[in-house]
Structures are given as C-alpha cells and as structure tokens.
Amino acid sequence: MYIYVVHTVLSDDMNEVIRLLKENRVMNLATSCDDRPRSSILEYGLVGNCIIFATFPGTIKGRNIAKNPYVSLTVGGTPTYAAIDGTVTEANAKEIEGYNRILFERHLLGIRHQIYYGTYNKPSEKYAEFKELLMSEKMNLRYYKIVLDTAYYTHGTGPAKVIKMME
Numbered sequence: 001m002y003i004y005v006v007h008t009v010l011s012d013d014m015n016e017v018i019r020l021l022k023e024n025r026v027m028n029l030a031t032s033c034d035d036r037p038r039s040s041i042l043e044y045g046l047v048g049n050c051i052i053f054a055t056f057p058g059t060i061k062g063r064n065i066a067k068n069p070y071v072s073l074t075v076g077g078t079p080t081y082a083a084i085d086g087t088v089t090e091a092n093a094k095e096i097e098g099y100n101r102i103l104f105e106r107h108l109l110g111i112r113h114q115i116y117y118g119t120y121n122k123p124s125e126k127y128a129e130f131k132e133l134l135m136s137e138k139m140n141l142r143y144y145k146i147v148l149d150t151a152y153y154t155h156g157t158g159p160a161k162v163i164k165m166m167e
Contacts, residue, residue, distance in 0.1 A: 013163045017084070017151045020076050021046050025106065029053070030072045031064035038064055045102035051146040052091050052099040062142060071146060083152040084165075091143040099143065 030039045040061045044053040051073075055062050065071070069088045076082055091099065133139060148165035 013161055017082050017153050018049055020082050024075045027073045027075045031061045033064040033067045045099040047095050047098035052095050054141040054143045057142045080155045084148055085150045086146040086148045088144045088146055091145040095145055096143045
C-alpha cells in the first residue's frame with residue numbers, strides 16, 4: 001500500500017472524511033496505556049465536526065483515555081474508509097446535549113411502533129426521560145470529544161490520502 005502526504009489541506013478531502021463520519025454511527029476506537037493497546041467498537045455521534053462518544057470511566061478504554069488521551073479510530077468499510085488519529089478531551093454541555101439527541105433519534109426507531117399505537121404519544125417527554133437516564137448518576141457515563149488531527153482516507157484501491165484535519 002502506498003501512502004502519500006497532502007501538503008495543503010484541501011477542503012474537499014476534509015469534507016469527504018466528514019461525510020464518511022456522518023454516514024456511519026459505529027467506530028472502532030483504539031486506546032493504549034502501558035504499551036497495551038485496546039480496540040473497542042462503539043457508537044458515536046457527529047456534533048458539528050466533532051466526534052462525541054460516551055463510556056463508563058471504569059472500562060479499559062475509559063482508564064486508558066484517562067492516562068493517555070491519544071487515540072486512533074476507523075470508520076467505514078471497504079472500499080471507502082478512514083483511519084483517524086486524534087486527542088480525546090471532555091465534551092462540553094452543548095456537545096453532550098447534541099450527542100444525546102442523536103442517540104435518541106437513532107433509538108427512537110425502537111419505540112416508533114409504541115408511539116404509533118399510543119403508548120408514547122409525547123416524544124418530547126420520552127426524550128426527557130431518555131436524557132434523564134443518560135445523565136443520571138446511576139449511568140455514570142463520561143462524555144468525550146475527539147479532536148481530529150490526521151485522517152488517512154482510502155477510497156477504492158488507490159493510495160490513502162493523508163489529511164491534516166482542522167477543528
């Protein structure tokens with residue numbers, strides 16, 4: 001496989017990576033600590049141009065992130081995919097709200113039949129319940145944002161484009 005470096009960031013290349021992130025909802029996130037890599041598949045949401053995800057702090061990935069904020073992730077599949085390097089930071093309240101809304105929209109499909117049959121006739125109330133559950137101390141989720149650094153974008157069989165990302 002040949003990789004070439006793009007010296008000037010082309011907005012079209014960046015837009016292709018963002019488009020790919022928008023089209024997918026699951027990433028393979030690689031974390032590392034003490035020279036022991038860990039790969040996890042998890043759901044994410046794209047809020048603006050930021051990847052937001054949540055995990056429990058006590059998981060291996062949560063502990064790794066606490067010690068080493070540098071991560072790598074992949075999204076997509078053949079023939080079009082991207083491997084992205086970045087740094088994890090805490091998500092702010094607006095990003096968390098955006099992520100929770102994305103999750104609700106995705107998982108609303110599971111309760112649409114109940115809405116149709118009248119069990120949930122006020123979706124906004126169901127969103128409030130969902131948000132309360134996610135934000136409750138029982139869940140103890142920690143929300144993160146990945147600040148994108150470099151993307152290795154592959155489409156087809158050609159070489160990967162190396163794209164320096166900007167937030």
